[in-house]
Amino acid sequence: MSSRRAAIAVTIGILLGWLFKEPTNDTHSQGTVDTRIVEARKTFDNILFYEREGIAMAAYHNGELIADLWGGYADRSAVRIWERDTMTVTFSTTKAIAALIVAIFVSRGHLHYDDLVTKYWPEFGQHHKENVTVQWVLEHKTGLIKFDEEIQLERANDHLYISKLIEESKPMWPPGTASGYHAITQGWLIDQILRRADPKKRGIGQFYREEIQPLMKDKDFYIGLPRSLHYRMARIVQSTNAEFIKACVLGQRYRTFAWNVIWTRQNLVNIACNYPSWMSVMVSMPLRRP
Numbered sequence: 001m002s003s004r005r006a007a008i009a010v011t012i013g014i015l016l017g018w019l020f021k022e023p024t025n026d027t028h029s030q031g032t033v034d035t036r037i038v039e040a041r042k043t044f045d046n047i048l049f050y051e052r053e054g055i056a057m058a059a060y061h062n063g064e065l066i067a068d069l070w071g072g073y074a075d076r077s078a079v080r081i082w083e084r085d086t087m088t089v090t091f092s093t094t095k096a097i098a099a100l101i102v103a104i105f106v107s108r109g110h111l112h113y114d115d116l117v118t119k120y121w122p123e124f125g126q127h128h129k130e131n132v133t134v135q136w137v138l139e140h141k142t143g144l145i146k147f148d149e150e151i152q153l154e155r156a157n158d159h160l161y162i163s164k165l166i167e168e169s170k171p172m173w174p175p176g177t178a179s180g181y182h183a184i185t186q187g188w189l190i191d192q193i194l195r196r197a198d199p200k201k202r203g204i205g206q207f208y209r210e211e212i213q214p215l216m217k218d219k220d221f222y223i224g225l226p227r228s229l230h231y232r233m234a235r236i237v238q239s240t241n242a243e244f245i246k247a248c249v250l251g252q253r254y255r256t257f258a259w260n261v262i263w264t265r266q267n268l269v270n271i272a273c274n275y276p277s278w279m280s281v282m283v284s285m286p287l288r289r290p
Contacts, residue, residue, distance in 0.1 A: 029071035054082035075235040143171025146275035
């Protein structure tokens with residue numbers, strides 16, 4: 001019996017060792033840090049050591065760049081080092097830009113936050129969406145965390161198709177009664193409103209390129225990256241199963257996330273995280289995949 005227990009203990013030890021074994025990075029950080037925050041580099045290097053791929057960070061104080069650091073791999077499988085001009089997918093950072101563009105429209109009188117969306121887009125009002133305001137869209141209160149039809153990747157930029165799809169979709173809850181994060185659909189919703197409110201009928205990407213990006217000191221932020229710049233993109237990788245399990249063991253928020261997404265398959269968190277299927281947070285996404 002004792003030998004059996006010993007074998008079990010050894011097996012558990014091996015499994016725990018495998019589970020909690022930290023990946024290490026054999027690269028070094030590059031860049032500059034202001035002398036006032038030299039500890040920032042030490043913290044960055046510590047994070048980089050346990051990062052399988054690469055990372056970068058920049059910090060500003062009163063408009064002054066005080067930290068500009070990068071390190072690791074842009075694509076470890078290709079032994080491509082992260083450079084100063086390496087770019088990466090910014091995910092929901094674009095929601096801030098979308099909100100900024102809406103604010104510009106409001107300042108110019110093209111939109112008002114309390115306006116009904118149907119003022120600009122009458123067809124949107126189908127299936128009890130007639131009372132949705134521009135403000136509700138920004139506050140994630142439309143209930144449209146998914147649309148009634150799966151969006152194919154090749155049609156994701158077809159704004160006429162997306163328009164009809166949104167019009168015919170039913171909210172997951174009565175609009176205005178609750179707020180739930182519209183992880184992916186938010187961009188399409190705002191884009192459709194802007195196309196109708198803008199005198200030039202521009203979408204988010206075109207408006208950003210024409211009116212915001214030219215004013216930026218650092219122009220390396222895109223909504224719709226030109227193909228000519230794809231070579232500068234870092235490859236996105238998902239967490240391994242071991243890394244995800246470890247995160248769930250050590251962090252309450254990850255356990256909550258895992259419960260919502262994996263075990264309660266039909267709840268709203270799971271639906272929002274898995275629509276459209278090719279952008280699911282639980283699978284490898286087609287973002288700069290070789």
